[in-house]
Amino acid sequence: MTRGLRVMRDGVTALALLAFLWLIAAKLNDDAATVYSGQFHAADGDSLNIGGDRMRLYGIDAPELSQTCERAGSEWACGREAKQALQALVRANDTQCRGTERDRFDRLLVVCHAGGADLNATMVRKGMAVSYGAYGDEEARARAQKVGLWEGTFEMPRSVRDHAPRPVARGVLGLLGW
Template structure:
């Protein structure tokens, strides 16, 4: 039994550090460059590909937020912010796999700026782990959705019959181990909680 715990601990450590690797250090599975169009606040079309920007989650197109007691279309404004960012120049995306909906998952730049970072920093997307410092800054400075109250995009999808996207987990052996570990740890802690 102790051997199993040691293996679980070692795999957890490997998965933790693998998750912390900058995207640039992971193998790219492809690349696209050119003029892009925004589908919503966290996905775009480029070179005939549907691309989900890795590491962020923006409000859905029909999602609303509140500020000063008023409702505003934060989902549409998130898309408009992405449109403004991609109009800044040639868009370049590096792919690191596909999400479960078959979209290319990757990091994108326009005009030399990391689009995911800029979306989170401007307050029109939340971080899925990669841009936590930028999210904290946007919240502190009350930018975008942080100016009032909002439901996280993930929770909004869950309560409005939209498919949940969950954190971006790129296919690969480290991600497979990470998913397996998370399932086991969740089951373990659930078992401890019921004891």
């Protein structure tokens, strides 16, 4: 066999081996989705519990439970209303939530569906949550239609969380400034 054919054969073999290894690596990185269905309980406007498992709706941010907003010159409990809106959506018998990643609080990040509808998108479309990395079109539609939060003024949920008072540490850790 000539030297040129051997080099070509070795190159094709190496390329085939690399492609095979790439396929194995891709399969190992393919996380299996965790799927929940059943009786969900809304903890707030973007978090759910089922049994002892906690989930956060991916791509949205709802007002904090204690947060208030303003519309028509009056204050309203937008955080509580967002929770009630989410609870109403997950009451459907065919609600299913699916996710593969967890947030820094170890909550599964999920997208929920019921009746063929994306519930995360529905929360944003109704103006009960804002886009948080996804659902930008739904937020634009809610803003344009002035629904939910967009009927008046509100502070972004992230800003409310960032300015919330932190618990004071007690005991030795408190004396050390921790």
